[in-house]
Amino acid sequence: LNNRFLAEQDSESITLDGEHVSLLLNAGLELNTEQSSAHICDGVGLYRTEAWFMQKGQFPSQSEQENWYREVLTSYHPNPVVMRTLDIGGDKVLDYFNITEENPFLGWRGIRISLDHPELFLDQLKAMLKANIGLGNLKIMLPMISGTEEVDESLALFEQAYFELSEKYPEQTIERPDIGIMLEVPSSVFMLPEWSKKVDFCSVGSNDLTQYLLAVDRANARVAELFNPYHPGVLRVLNKVARECEQYELPFSLCGELGGDPEGAILLIAMGYRRLSMNLSSLNKVKWVLRRLNVSDMEQLLSECLAQSTAKQVLRLTRSFMLEHK
Numbered sequence: 001l002n003n004r005f006l007a008e009q010d011s012e013s014i015t016l017d018g019e020h021v022s023l024l025l026n027a028g029l030e031l032n033t034e035q036s037s038a039h040i041c042d043g044v045g046l047y048r049t050e051a052w053f054m055q056k057g058q059f060p061s062q063s064e065q066e067n068w069y070r071e072v073l074t075s076y077h078p079n080p081v082v083m084r085t086l087d088i089g090g091d092k093v094l095d096y097f098n099i100t101e102e103n104p105f106l107g108w109r110g111i112r113i114s115l116d117h118p119e120l121f122l123d124q125l126k127a128m129l130k131a132n133i134g135l136g137n138l139k140i141m142l143p144m145i146s147g148t149e150e151v152d153e154s155l156a157l158f159e160q161a162y163f164e165l166s167e168k169y170p171e172q173t174i175e176r177p178d179i180g181i182m183l184e185v186p187s188s189v190f191m192l193p194e195w196s197k198k199v200d201f202c203s204v205g206s207n208d209l210t211q212y213l214l215a216v217d218r219a220n221a222r223v224a225e226l227f228n229p230y231h232p233g234v235l236r237v238l239n240k241v242a243r244e245c246e247q248y249e250l251p252f253s254l255c256g257e258l259g260g261d262p263e264g265a266i267l268l269i270a271m272g273y274r275r276l277s278m279n280l281s282s283l284n285k286v287k288w289v290l291r292r293l294n295v296s297d298m299e300q301l302l303s304e305c306l307a308q309s310t311a312k313q314v315l316r317l318t319r320s321f322m323l324e325h326k
């Protein structure tokens with residue numbers, strides 16, 4: 001089966017009825033394999049910077065980060081690389097940065113830590129901006145945004161980083177990358193009318209969004225069966241995001257595991273998602289599947305799925321659709 005998927009890895013990522021869907025890579029975990037696959041994706045939709053920080057014994061310096069980011073940006077150039085600022089806390093811990101909490105997923109995580117430690121955040125932003133000089137394929141994404149203050153403070157710190165770098169290197173042209181946010185905290189979904197005026201793009205983190213919508217710890221095996229992004233409540237939220245992003249003209253994508261499941265990918269494409277970011281192992285499979293389907297059929301399936309009341313019913317419909325259209 002894998003050979004069948006591989007045979008089409010260089011083919012265009014396009015549905016039977018001609019809709020192009022950008023397939024992007026979630027990267028940062030197995031860097032060497034991922035970089036050597038740069039030619040089969042349309043860029044990186046989520047670069048998890050914390051994965052590299054986790055391998056270090058201490059916070060890497062600004063110039064160490066700059067070298068690293070430049071290597072990553074170069075590997076995928078001229079395709080875009082969405083670099084996410086440090087997303088530690090929750091299940092992702094650094095040996096050299098102690099966080100002990102009773103409810104880590106509801107605690108000090110992602111952007112909250114960056115805003116409490118602006119020196120770390122500024123270092124990271126400056127390293128990204130410097131690494132992008134002469135390349136221009138960087139986009140920056142902010143994790144775990146839950147309120148407008150966080151958007152505003154992050155953008156103000158970005159301006160500070162940009163200003164300080166421009167002062168320091170007056171002879172260099174420092175580009176302004178697009179800045180986006182992750183939609184992974186339920187409140188963020190309801191803020192699109194305002195936030196679409198402030199940021200350049202958004203990307204749904206369906207792993208955390210599912211966890212927080214269903215109140216199910218994504219890492220707890222005991223409740224793993226309840227962690228289900230095919231829950232109609234979750235699907236309806238993902239659909240609402242697509243409708244509102246279109247309404248407010250905010251470019252949107254999705255970078256959680258759901259987009260790498262063929263069943264999830266086709267429902268998302270039906271909702272209007274045209275940029276899906278996924279692990280390397282899913283890319284060829286999703287491409288193979290979407291090349292054999294019409295968006296109009298997927299839309300028909302979606303409208304039936306959105307009317308179901310359980311994840312089980314959604315999955316039954318989606319799987320039989322896939323078998324019918326094989």
Ligand code: PEP
Pocket residue numbers: 046048087184204205206207208209255256257
């Ligand atoms: C997500 O939450 O869906 C996501 C893509 O980010 P991470 O899995 O790194 O938390």
Ligand code: MG
Pocket residue numbers: 184205207208
């Ligand atoms: Mg997340």
